[in-house]
Amino acid sequence: MSARELRRYIDGLLHGRRPKDFRPDADEAEQLRVALELLAARRENDTPRTEFVDDLRRRLAAKLEPAADDKVSARAIGSRRQVIAGTSIAAAAAAAGVIVDRALTRDIENLPTASTLDPVHGTWLAIASSSDVTEGMTRPFDVGTVTGFIRRAQGAIIAVSGVCTHQGCRLWFDNADDRLRCPCHSTSFTVTGTVLTHQLPIAPAPLPRLQVRENAGVIEVFAPAKPA
Numbered sequence: 001m002s003a004r005e006l007r008r009y010i011d012g013l014l015h016g017r018r019p020k021d022f023r024p025d026a027d028e029a030e031q032l033r034v035a036l037e038l039l040a041a042r043r044e045n046d047t048p049r050t051e052f053v054d055d056l057r058r059r060l061a062a063k064l065e066p067a068a069d070d071k072v073s074a075r076a077i078g079s080r081r082q083v084i085a086g087t088s089i090a091a092a093a094a095a096a097g098v099i100v101d102r103a104l105t106r107d108i109e110n111l112p113t114a115s116t117l118d119p120v121h122g123t124w125l126a127i128a129s130s131s132d133v134t135e136g137m138t139r140p141f142d143v144g145t146v147t148g149f150i151r152r153a154q155g156a157i158i159a160v161s162g163v164c165t166h167q168g169c170r171l172w173f174d175n176a177d178d179r180l181r182c183p184c185h186s187t188s189f190t191v192t193g194t195v196l197t198h199q200l201p202i203a204p205a206p207l208p209r210l211q212v213r214e215n216a217g218v219i220e221v222f223a224p225a226k227p228a
Contacts, residue, residue: 124213124220133157133219138173138191146223148210149173149180151191159212159221160193165205180207 127141128150138151140162147162147170162171162180169184179196180189187198193207211222 122222122224124215125223126218127221128219130214130217130219138175138178140173141221143221143223145226146210146221148221149191150212150219150221153192157212157214157219158192159210160189160191160207161210163207165207166198166200171207 122145125143127143128139133139133150133152135152135155138149140149141147142162148159149162149171150157150159152158160180163169164171164182164184164187166182166185166187169182171180171182171189173179173191174181174188177188178191180191182188185199187200187204188196189207190196193209195203195206198204213220213222
């Protein structure tokens with residue numbers, strides 16, 4: 001059976017359809033077993049149990065490492081790894097409806113906290129009137145050398161960079177979910193810069209904080225000087 005046919009078989013299985021019968025080889029049978037266990041691991045909110053995810057990660061890692069006396073060629077091993085990893089992880093995404101990297105990388109809760117961007121040379125620039133940014137409001141700004149978002153929280157103004165720390169895509173504010181989103185790779189941050197969700201092999205860094213102040217009824221950000 002081809003890889004495409006196998007994916008169709010697993011997809012039908014996960015969606016409750018009865019796929020056509022076939023005789024799987026050992027590796028295909030292993031992938032089907034993983035798909036079945038993923039389906040059985042679903043909870044009401046379609047998120048797999050932590051214990052199941054950890055066990056699956058260990059078993060996949062063991063499966064991808066050949067035995068010491070394995071006489072299969074390196075090329076065949078690489079091809080087999082691609083089929084097992086690609087099909088099994090794709091099945092995981094379809095069955096669980098969650099971001100796969102949460103099963104393969106560190107948890108969001110363990111990410112480092114945001115640092116402060118502190119330019120060596122710069123100047124204070126006005127970006128808004130204090131009266132225009134009320135409690136709980138988030139507002140974007142762009143002064144040329146820096147772009148970001150300001151937020152009033154418990155009376156104080158905070159500011160974070162408006163550029164994603166992954167590849168520099170410009171963020172936008174999702175008012176409905178009260179978070180900053182990257183349009184490039186579906187990464188999202190809190191308005192204080194903490195990573196909320198991502199679909200990357202390695203979690204991106206938090207958004208840097210920017211120096212901000214209120215001066216005589218005006219909100220100002222400390223921005224790098226423009227190149228000469």
